[in-house]
Amino acid sequence: MPKSWTAGIVLMMLIGGVWLVASRVREAGLPTWEAPQPGYRAPSFSLRTLEGETVSVADLRGRAVILNFWATWCPPCRAEMPAFQRLYARYRDRGLIVLGVNATSGDDLATVFAFRHQYGLTFPILLDEAGQVQQRYRVTALPTTFFIDPQGMIRDVVIGGPLSEAAIEARLSQLLPSGTR
């Protein structure tokens, strides 16, 4: 091996060692911005539920939130609803809230009522009547599901479906402070 190679290897190791020490972790403050992407604060909104109450995402700090955009006419949305319901029932007491945001601008309110009854859904169904929340979350396909941690940060986004119960639970374990075990 040429001497220049040996010198290069030694130099690389020395620089590497210096950089390793120089780049040790330091605390840093970080402003957080809203955007519908992992790592950003979930965009704020307020929507009316089927019961007429108003739910605001900002009020849900401290809880793990699954935000699922859906419609009754969408087959994968229908297929994944029972899994959301089962997980909501299982983890509600540990801080989980599931919000089903219905794309009401392209759906029928009577069908939404019947759907909830048929599937036995107990989590809040929000009505996005003007489609403004879908716009804010840049929803281009249904279903789309956002996983939001107790600090209000989006941790994951799944476009499309149906999501299986195992797939949702795997993501949920990252959100709940004590995991899903």
Next chain:
Amino acid sequence: MFPVLSLGPLALPVRPILLLLGLWLGLAQIEREGRRKGMGATLATDALWGLAIGYGVGRITAWLPYGIPSPGDLLFMLRPLDPSIAPIPALLSAAGIIAWRWHRHRIPWRTGLDAMVPLMFALVIAWALGDWAEGRRYGEPTSIPFLALLGGGERHPVQLYEAGLALLAWIVWNRGRSTLKAPGSAFLLALMLYSGVRLIVEGFRAENLVWMGFRVPQLLAFAGLLIGGWGLAQTERPSSSIPTG
């Protein structure tokens, strides 16, 4: 960022497309290398088998703690939209399959490792660009002029650093390997260069695993740098008589 490319009615996930492009580019390089060494496409097919099985094992293992309730879930687990993968089972099974196939095809393992390097670099670049597209594995907060708006703030575009430096390392490797003589040296040089890339890049990455103030991926990369450098010095010693198989 741009995780999904919308083309009319199609919503194409960018990350899997980039990974497939990286895979294609890497396998094409391996095949060319294999033909040069008179092995035909064997090296490339062995690598493809290893990667396919490693991917499946990694995906299934990532889901195992949560149970596998139905065949429908199995289909979901194997679809490329979801990035969840258990890296250690994936790497071990891929390495096991490739080693077994090399043994079957009588391919000397050092020669095989040398030939695998372009695939490694191509996948690293594709992975980093996929992270950029999806806004994952972002950098530390910064105020540099070429910052990226990611992860809730102004941050180092660390995924682009990774892709750029890996490309540079690939070019350096491609030039440097012709001066190396012993089988396995090209792989050790690649290990050194790749470790160097990770050592630099992980210094800018946010949310790293930290041990005693040090970022764990950087410690692993430093170990890779030492192993690669030491191994290279050993294999390329004038008196070295490393067997070719």
